[in-house]
Amino acid sequence: MALKIYGVARSRAFRTLWMAGELGLSYELVRVDFADGGTRRPEYLAINPNGHIPAIDDDGFKLWESMAINLYLAKKYAGGAGGLYPQRLEDEARAWQWSFWGMTEVERPALTVLLNRIGPDDRRDQVAADEAELALATPLKVLDGAVSASPYLLGAHFTVADLNVASILAWARQARVNLAAFPKAEAWLKTCHDRPAAQAARQLQREG
Numbered sequence: 001m002a003l004k005i006y007g008v009a010r011s012r013a014f015r016t017l018w019m020a021g022e023l024g025l026s027y028e029l030v031r032v033d034f035a036d037g038g039t040r041r042p043e044y045l046a047i048n049p050n051g052h053i054p055a056i057d058d059d060g061f062k063l064w065e066s067m068a069i070n071l072y073l074a075k076k077y078a079g080g081a082g083g084l085y086p087q088r089l090e091d092e093a094r095a096w097q098w099s100f101w102g103m104t105e106v107e108r109p110a111l112t113v114l115l116n117r118i119g120p121d122d123r124r125d126q127v128a129a130d131e132a133e134l135a136l137a138t139p140l141k142v143l144d145g146a147v148s149a150s151p152y153l154l155g156a157h158f159t160v161a162d163l164n165v166a167s168i169l170a171w172a173r174q175a176r177v178n179l180a181a182f183p184k185a186e187a188w189l190k191t192c193h194d195r196p197a198a199q200a201a202r203q204l205q206r207e208g
């Protein structure tokens with residue numbers, strides 16, 4: 001098989017599995033798990049020296065970092081107007097903007113709420129969870145404004161920008177972050193997460 005995805009669905013590999021599903025790609029999921037030390041084995045470090053999942057091997061081309069992987073896959077395989085990857089240079093730049101924004105402004109507080117609210121009992125810290133939820137309000141307001149102006153982040157159609165941001169925010173929904181103050185963002189997120197490819201990736205998560 002040409003495309004290998006390294007990771008497990010209950011990790012950031014979820015993002016790549018969702019993207020592969022959107023694109024209708026056939027792939028091999030190579031099970032590398034952080035829970036059993038798989039991410040630190042020499043054979044995996046040869047693919048991603050950071051020891052993190054996900055990573056891909058696309059016919060010999062190896063790539064790591066979830067957002068970079070999704071941008072690459074979308075650009076390579078989405079093709080054509082109305083596809084997941086924007087056609088105009090400016091829209092492409094906005095897809096990068098939203099992807100970097102998701103990683104730098106959203107990911108840490110979303111993960112902090114998740115780990116402290118629904119992580120292992122002995123590691124939960126309600127105060128840290130509440131503080132992180134408060135910190136999320138700033139980027140959520142930005143997102144709410146963006147999807148008030150157009151149905152999706154780059155305009156009328158769902159693109160890699162939506163997938164990347166919504167896949168990061170999946171943690172916030174799992175952690176039951178209250179989105180009521182951001183009704184447009186909440187509706188947009190639900191629309192993204194209701195897509196069949198997102199549901200299929202969620203199902204892979206439930207299966208472990």
Ligand SMILES: N[C@@H](CCC(=O)N[C@@H](CS)C(=O)NCC(=O)O)C(=O)O
Binds near residue numbers: 011012013039053
């Ligand atoms: N910035 C990286 C982060 C990847 C990452 O930290 N993945 C976690 C799982 S969600 C991991 O591999 N942790 C295992 C470890 O650090 O050993 C990305 O988005 O791909």
